[in-house]
Amino acid sequence: MTESAIPDIPTRLRDGLRGGLQTSLKLVKWVVPLYLVVDLLKHTPVLERMGALFAPLMGLFGLPGEAAFAFVAAFLLNLYAAIAILVPLELTPWQVTQCGLMMGLAHNLVVEGGVLGSTGARGGLLTLYRVLIAGACGLAMAGLHRLFAS
Amino acid sequence: MTALFFESLWGACLLGVKLTAIVVPLVVAFELLRYLPFFRRVGEGIDPLMRGMGLSRNAAVPLFTGIFLGIAYGAGIIIRVAREKNLSRREVFLVGLFLATCHAVIEDTLIFVVIGGDLWIMLGVRLLVAVVLTALLARLWRPEPAAG
Numbered sequence: 001m002t003e004s005a006i007p008d009i010p011t012r013l014r015d016g017l018r019g020g021l022q023t024s025l026k027l028v029k030w031v032v033p034l035y036l037v038v039d040l041l042k043h044t045p046v047l048e049r050m051g052a053l054f055a056p057l058m059g060l061f062g063l064p065g066e067a068a069f070a071f072v073a074a075f076l077l078n079l080y081a082a083i084a085i086l087v088p089l090e091l092t093p094w095q096v097t098q099c100g101l102m103m104g105l106a107h108n109l110v111v112e113g114g115v116l117g118s119t120g121a122r123g124g125l126l127t128l129y130r131v132l133i134a135g136a137c138g139l140a141m142a143g144l145h146r147l148f149a150s
Numbered sequence: 151m152t153a154l155f156f157e158s159l160w161g162a163c164l165l166g167v168k169l170t171a172i173v174v175p176l177v178v179a180f181e182l183l184r185y186l187p188f189f190r191r192v193g194e195g196i197d198p199l200m201r202g203m204g205l206s207r208n209a210a211v212p213l214f215t216g217i218f219l220g221i222a223y224g225a226g227i228i229i230r231v232a233r234e235k236n237l238s239r240r241e242v243f244l245v246g247l248f249l250a251t252c253h254a255v256i257e258d259t260l261i262f263v264v265i266g267g268d269l270w271i272m273l274g275v276r277l278l279v280a281v282v283l284t285a286l287l288a289r290l291w292r293p294e295p296a297a298g
Contacts, residue, residue: 121246
């Protein structure tokens with residue numbers, strides 16, 4: 001492995017600032033509109049009714065039904081979108097951790113599946129694996145939580 | 151109704167600012183610290199763990215790039231390294247499996263920490279799952295005897 005030159009401190013500071021602001025911009029672009037929509041929908045029965053549909057499934061993971069929307073956003077879009085939906089739901093810290101773990105394992109599946117496939121590894125197989133492992137970890141975490149929290 | 155709208159908009163902007171205030175200093179700190187010799191030593195210390203996962207030294211650069219910077223950067227480097235260093239299909243898949251489980255861990259984890267998640271559980275479980283499953287697959291999928 002060839003060593004590339006180490007940039008000086010001002011360059012690193014500039015790179016860091018630029019990188020950080022780019023990430024933040026990406027974040028804000030998703031977070032602000034989605035948070036706004038979900039927070040406004042909270043005043044209508046829409047979220048609650050649709051959340052009730054998913055309550056049995058999400059209940060397996062110790063999460064409220066409404067969290068299903070965040071999972072859809074995490075799977076198809078990205079974690080920023082998922083966060084924007086989660087925050088107005090006012091979850092407990094444990095539930096946020098649970099979502100962070102499960103969504104950390106499985107998110108942005110369409111784009112990242114393509115990226116993984118481009119390396120020559122089996123993208124579809126890896127994507128299926130991500131969803132399954134997220135479910136398995138979620139069930140295990142919920143089981144442990146029930147065991148120790150009650 | 152307008153009051154509700156502005157209340158929501160305020161909440162949305164507040165969350166945006168909070169996330170920015172966390173992400174920017176962190177990325178700056180990462181850029182400043184990443185060249186420290188300390189990290190190279192960690193890299194060497196982790197060698198046995200890499201071997202346990204069926205990965206050679208060649209896989210270290212794509213692996214670490216993916217863990218810290220994300221799958222898109224990681225994949226770009228995997229493609230290049232695979233071609234230059236002749237990584238086997240097995241090794242490419244093992245790196246892929248690891249990174250599918252565990253990538254961009256700093257950013258992904260921190261945005262959930264900002265909204266109240268537990269850093270060590272989210273990071274620890276993901277790393278552990280990635281290491282254990284990659285090592286398991288490496289044992290199940292034995293390398294083909296090197297030709298020549």
